[in-house]
Amino acid sequence: MIAATTTKMYAEAQETADAVARQFAANADVIDALVAQLKANPPRFIVTCARGSSDHAATYGKYLFETTLGLITASASPSVGSVYAVQPHLDGALFVAISQSGKSPDLVRNAQIAKAAGARVVALVNVEDSPLAQLADTVIPLRAGPENSVAATKSYLCSLAALLQLTARWSGDAKLLAALDALPDALRAAWAQDWSALVDGLKDARNLFVVGRGLGLGAAQEAALKFKETCGLHAEAFSSAEVKHGPMAIVGPGFPVLAFAQDDDTGASTVAVIEEFHKRGAPVWLARPGAHRDDALPMPASPHPACTPLLAIQSFYRAVNALAVARGHNPDVPPHLNKVTETV
Template identity: 70%
Template sequence: MDPRDTLMYQEAHESAAVVARQFAANEAVVSALARELRAQPPRFIVTCARGSSDHAAAYAKYVFETQLGIATASASPSVTSVYAAEQQWQGALFIAISQSGKSPDLLRNAQAAKIAGARVVALVNVEDSPLAALADTVIPLHAGSERSVAATKSYIAALAAVLHLCARWRGDVELGAALQALPDALRSGWDADWSALSEGLVHAHNLFVVGRGYGLGIALEAALKFKETCGLHAEAFSAAEVKHGPMALVGPDFPVLCFAQDDDTLAGTLAVADEFRGRGAQVFVAAPGRHGSGMLPVPSGLPALCTPLLIIQSFYRAASALSLRRGFNPDVPPHLNKVTETV
């Protein structure tokens, strides 16, 4: 199969159009929600999600805490769905993120959040889903049908929805302008050559994916996709946490993929990459404007908040190609279904 014939490739390729469509369609609902949140700020923010959507929630945590200064925590769905423990969420903003909006444990948590007095916002791709029906406000992802088991455009759409809400909530003119430029940046970034990654990991058995701050969520997402589509054991770590034990595993030819954005985390992440190289590791680095051996191209010129969307889009294209090179079909991972209904 040609890599361009996979659904994963084709759906990831739609990301720029999805983001542009989402921003236009959601402007009214996002702006209205932002006005209400400015008038009555939440005490804190709770996110709830599973899988790739939870990796979007990890990104949201850094965005909301750095840009809005509001503590943001990830809810453990089983605390409410399995243990039925009441939560003290009065005055909180509860953000549920889901592609399908069907997972029973997510629905139970959203219902519990409403009962506890939280405002429930759903970032969901299926607008007539049970989760959307439960929510006080629905921010549709507008990703369209996604047939590959591996989520791609819906994940990028979730990150874009987080950015959109943050920009309007904060009244950030600069970030608002960046949102206008983001679809074109995604289009131009699609052609970035990441073949070194898809060729260099054909025979790999284990892998670290490293990110920090805004990039930690996409590191988690990339590690999942390596396992899901490529049969490659990968673990994600913060560039700070990887030195607290996991680094002991890294030696000659051990593969490491680092994601970096141009902010205060950049120097530290690049330093970790250099330390891995010093141990003889096979290191790949994706960072805006960086070139040279082992560097994967990433468009520059947008705020660091936007960089994770550009990086993960290029990663999806490379992962689709790597999956085929390793003898897998990225659209039909073994033992997995498109919708996972946990309780």
């Protein structure tokens, strides 16, 4: 059996804080130039386009843009452009494409359609000379560095960090700007947290729910994906509001639930759902800064509620890597998966 601390996933996720600090410094001029353009010609709305972990980053971006900038943000369905050959009306939109490799044909095709329709195309990519980057009006490099484990970790968190830096500088929000400076150290503290209770509790699990809400929903989606691809554990993500519309009926004794609760106005409702599951006898774990209860997973103080999902996922990555090894899996090479998935 391999040791959890020797996997590529562990080594790469551990580098996240340094990668984010590097990204913030290197991208400042690019971001400021883009912000100047966006302020001179404000978009009517924002459209995101992504798949997999990058789409979970887009979920975070949606809540970040809408709560901070007040701009309606929609997720484009890549198949509409690449398969159905429909050309949406995107004139005046900001089209944000997120892709680690930047070469998935469907994302490239949708970016081409958006640009032809009059949208401003911004690409968040880790490969700066990729096809997606070459056609974008602005490229925001993720600067995650090489990532060889199939499971994306630091590139996902660098996607969130890029969205955060763009939003902070675009909005000019003083508290959010200050949070950028504190984020790398907060990520280092998040990596040091002990989530062994989660690892021990899920070693023999077969199914679970992961819940979150608002800015934390994308984190729940990302965690559910990582449980499946690295641990062979069936996990489904739900909004802590949507889980009450049917899915919660199957939660009871022996059905585990992991919750990412925000330190904002959505936090109380997420905790309330967890308490209801606990009363039914379900094993539950809560990740929320400042939570003091028996089922709480430790988290460092967050510089800003918009940073909290990054800290939760950074702690989670260390735990899910350990869980994969404990369950007899190699998280670096999940069965039937490749590092780059190209869809048309």
